[in-house]
Amino acid sequence: MTAPTRVPVRTRTSADLIRAEEPVLAHNYHPLPVVVARAEGTWVEDVEGRRYLDMLAGYSALNFGHRHPALVEAAHAQLDRLTLTSRAFHNDRLAEFAERLAQLTGQDMVLPMNTGAEAVESGIKVARKWAYDVKGVPADRATIVVAADNFHGRTTTIVSFSTDETARAGFGPFTPGFRVVPYNDLAALEAAVDETTAAVLIEPIQGEAGVVIPDEGYLSGVRELTHREGCLFIADEIQSGLGRTGRTLAVEHEGVVPDVLLLGKALGGGIVPVSAVVGRRDVLGVLRPGEHGSTFGGNPLAAAVGTAVVELLETGEFQRRAAELGAVLRDGLADLVAKGVVGFRSRGLWAGVDIDPALGTGREISQGLLGEGVLAKDTHGSTIRLAPPLTITEAELVSALGALARVLGRG
Known part of the structure; x- marks a missing residue:
């Protein structure tokens, strides 16, 4: 019996790699369909070279960004x-x-x-x-x-x-x-x-x-x-x-x-x-x-x-950044209330955002954000979490909020 030809990992597409995981990894996670290969600061890049703004930061494990x-x-x-x-x-x-x-x-x-x-x-x-x-x-x-x-x-x-x-x-x-x-x-x-x-x-x-x-x-x-x-x-x-x-x-x-x-x-x-x-x-x-x-x-x-x-x-720098940019995040989410957001809770650079269930589940909204080049993750029902690296710039944060507004507008 001829052994199957193995495609080197570095030449596989995202779809190839996602399919390759199915038979060999325990199914204890349900990740979004993106395969990250590189990262720097607040940005990650997939195997095809597409870039995404990271608004999850490894559930706060990446407070200082990727590869500080x-x-x-x-x-x-x-x-x-x-x-x-x-x-x-x-x-x-x-x-x-x-x-x-x-x-x-x-x-x-x-x-x-x-x-x-x-x-x-x-x-x-x-x-x-x-x-x-x-x-x-x-x-x-x-x-x-x-x-x-x-x-x-x-x-x-x-x-x-x-x-x-x-x-x-x-x-x-x-x-x-x-x-x-x-x-x-x-x-x-x-x-x-x-x-x-x-x-x-x-x-x-x-x-x-x-x-x-x-x-x-x-x-x-x-x-x-x-x-x-x-x-x-x-x-x-x-x-x-x-x-x-x-x-x-x-x-x-x-x-x-x-x-x-x-x-x-x-x-x-x-x-x-x-x-x-x-x-x-x-x-x-x-x-x-x-x-x-x-x-x-x-x-x-x-x-x-x-x-x-x-x-x-x-140094206190990152605490100050979280407080100052947290106000930008809060105000941006407040502007989306009644425009697809039914409520939110935030403190510093951390927010739980409740989406109108008529627009989709939290996972569906996260998938929509993925299409906009933004990484976020759902939690329960139609709630998504936003927790970007504390190194994020105001312009990047505003861009992510704009992406959320566009996804909600398509719902």
Whole structure:
């Protein structure tokens, strides 16, 4: 039997490559029909050379754009020296990364991990250990209160407290120890907290749910309640943090300092997976050798890139850009209300846009934007998310809004 002739990847068209994925990749994603081959700044290019303005930025993993020169330089320099030791040994990049990240976030200690879901899992373990060792909760009785419509990842523990049936169905039995309350409801939260509560875990802004922003006073209310009831406040800033909303952290909009922060996505600069649990010394200090770990967590390459990310944020430039251009995004979306947009929520360079269902689903609108040379992604129903790199120019942002207006006008 003659073996089929394999076409080199570099000469395949987008359609060829999309067809080639079907039999060999697990079908856990439903990507838009574009095959990206190159990227720079706010722009990507497909295998045929078509260019697209990136208005998703890897779900905030690319806050500093594609291949930011400072981040690429840091990665190249470290690749020539040392990439991995495991935490069986020290490396010469980790201390500076931890020190500067702790200082940037106003916390004491850092637990380095790789992915956002790992940071959430690690935060859950830390909260339970703290509850047993410090708070005195009886063994195996610690509870964590979470919000409905949350998105913290897709591991088996995390989907155990998801309210998204697509994420849950078929993956039980589920991990116990979680109580789910409505988001943005302090009374419900207070009713769920008791002497077994180790922590309240919430997103300061719910990203996957459609960039849902709580009422003013909600986050400070969570902080006051957790202080009063003697449990931890864990803020999942994996999508909302590191400049996205116009502040380093979304909790800063209410002047709130949680006990524990979960960071990821942009912490790796779009180059390598980097995440971290950052918190008070009396909280993260409950961990002892052997109780938690990660072969790649805190590796020298990740630490070098993460330090370069922190350096960019220390200038305040990206936070200012997100705040200033966020006003342009907000005003542009306001102009589209009643012109195909039925509502939106935005903070900094992050928006959830509700499209008139009569014009199409969120995916159909995203496909229309693809035809206009703009990359965006739907979430639930007819809602799309916009989260461009913080390096986007005002002209590029206005152009993307114009593309959305044209797509809606054709609906």
